[in-house]
Amino acid sequence: MTEAAAIPRYLEDFVPGDRIRTGSTEITEAMSRGFAEAYDPQPIHLDAEAARASMFGGLVASGWQTLAITMRLIADTKPLGTTPMIGIEIQNLRFLHPVRPGDTLTAEAEVLGTRRSGSRPDRGFLDLTVTTRNQDGMPVVIQRWTLLVPTRPGA
Amino acid sequence: MTEAAAIPRYLEDFVPGDRIRTGSTEITEAMSRGFAEAYDPQPIHLDAEAARASMFGGLVASGWQTLAITMRLIADTKPLGTTPMIGIEIQNLRFLHPVRPGDTLTAEAEVLGTRRSGSRPDRGFLDLTVTTRNQDGMPVVIQRWTLLVPTRPGA
Numbered sequence: 001m002t003e004a005a006a007i008p009r010y011l012e013d014f015v016p017g018d019r020i021r022t023g024s025t026e027i028t029e030a031m032s033r034g035f036a037e038a039y040d041p042q043p044i045h046l047d048a049e050a051a052r053a054s055m056f057g058g059l060v061a062s063g064w065q066t067l068a069i070t071m072r073l074i075a076d077t078k079p080l081g082t083t084p085m086i087g088i089e090i091q092n093l094r095f096l097h098p099v100r101p102g103d104t105l106t107a108e109a110e111v112l113g114t115r116r117s118g119s120r121p122d123r124g125f126l127d128l129t130v131t132t133r134n135q136d137g138m139p140v141v142i143q144r145w146t147l148l149v150p151t152r153p154g155a
Numbered sequence: 156m157t158e159a160a161a162i163p164r165y166l167e168d169f170v171p172g173d174r175i176r177t178g179s180t181e182i183t184e185a186m187s188r189g190f191a192e193a194y195d196p197q198p199i200h201l202d203a204e205a206a207r208a209s210m211f212g213g214l215v216a217s218g219w220q221t222l223a224i225t226m227r228l229i230a231d232t233k234p235l236g237t238t239p240m241i242g243i244e245i246q247n248l249r250f251l252h253p254v255r256p257g258d259t260l261t262a263e264a265e266v267l268g269t270r271r272s273g274s275r276p277d278r279g280f281l282d283l284t285v286t287t288r289n290q291d292g293m294p295v296v297i298q299r300w301t302l303l304v305p306t307r308p309g310a
Contacts, residue, residue: 039223040230054239062241064223068194071219075195084199084209087218090298092247093220143245 005078010152011114011124018111022073024135026038029101035065061099066141073107086148088125093143097134104135106118112144117153123150160233165307166269166279167303173266177228179290182216184256190220203258216254221296227289228262241303243280248298252289267299278305 036045040062043050051059076087101107112127126149132141191200195217198205206214230240254260267282281304287296 005262035223040228041227042230044241055241062226064226068190068219068223071217072194072196086199086210088250091246093245093248101178146247150239153268 005081007081007152008083008122008150009068009079009081009082011116011126011149012152014111014114014126014149016111016113020074020109022077022107023072024104024106025069026104027065027099027101029059032059032061032065032101034063034153035068040064056098059101061101061103063095063141064098066099066105066132067093069105070107070130070141073105073132074109074130079109080147080149083149087145088148089146091144091146093141096114097138097140098136098150099140103140105132105140107132109145114149121151124146127148131155160236162236164234164236164237164303165238166271166281166304167282167307169266169281169304170270171266171268175183175190175232175234175264177232177262179230179259179261180224181259182220182224182254182256184214187214187216187220187256191217211253214256216258218250218254218296221250221260221287222234222248225262225285225296228287229261229264229285234264235238235294235302235304238305242300243303244301246299246301248296250296252293252295254289254295258295259286260295262287262299269304276306278303279309280304308309 044054044056044060045062048059055121107130109128109130112129114124114126116124126147128145130143130145131139170284181292199209199211203214206218246293262285266283267284269279269281271279281302283299285300286294289295
């Protein structure tokens with residue numbers, strides 16, 4: 001754990017334009033199949049023949065798995081240090097390009113801004129644009145997250 | 156599989172106000188832990204002591220798992236019959252209430268409307284409001300989905 005990841009971060013610590021770049025993860029065929037069997041058991045994710053006949057022309061990973069892997073990639077960077085990442089809202093989420101088994105995903109989050117709560121001085125909202133890309137650098141999902149983040153005690 | 160689930164459904168088959176009600180699924184502690192270890196390894200999901208000290212007062216499931224379970228509940232009803240459910244956009248997603256291991260989730264989707272593609276006469280967009288509730292009937296997540304749905308051939 002880096003030094004910044006070992007301490008809590010507060011709303012005041014984020015500035016518009018701050019960027020978080022993640023590592024990368026391959027969605028293996030086994031991972032894709034395992035997720036689809038549990039959460040999204042559609043033929044386009046599980047049946048190679050049916051997937052070939054679909055608009056995708058072959059197996060694709062569940063979009064929900066792409067989102068879950070995006071969370072993992074970002075969580076691993078500990079952008080809030082020891083402060084929990086508590087999502088309260090997602091806006092403008094677009095699936096832009098299919099993700100296929102064997103693709104390698106990476107993500108980037110950019111701080112859009114912060115807003116203090118009108119009713120609770122101990123907390124506020126951190127807005128981020130999150131972009132997930134494949135190994136060719138092509139965006140596969142974009143979304144806007146709003147996280148609930150505590151304000152600095154005594155600030 | 157019911158009769159309606161064994162045939163493809165097309166954009167013209169959906170009318171505003173149509174509702175889909177799902178079965179229910181318990182998020183067991185093992186399911187919550189397994190998902191969190193793979194996709195969202197935060198102490199609020201994995202470490203009972205850290206979770207007790209958090210704003211949640213105890214372990215909570217990953218919001219991404221609540222979303223994945225919502226997909227599974229809806230997919231199991233085969234709302235599009237044999238037509239694949241292809242999500243292209245999610246709007247206004249709000250996490251309203253924590254989901255705890257042991258909670259039982261159910262979901263409901265309501266058709267908001269359909270829109271034909273301006274550029275491709277063979278397809279259009281189906282807008283749905285999706286609400287996920289816990290065993291007390293309390294909404295835990297709401298979201299608006301836009302699915303890509305083929306128009307009826309020759310229509």
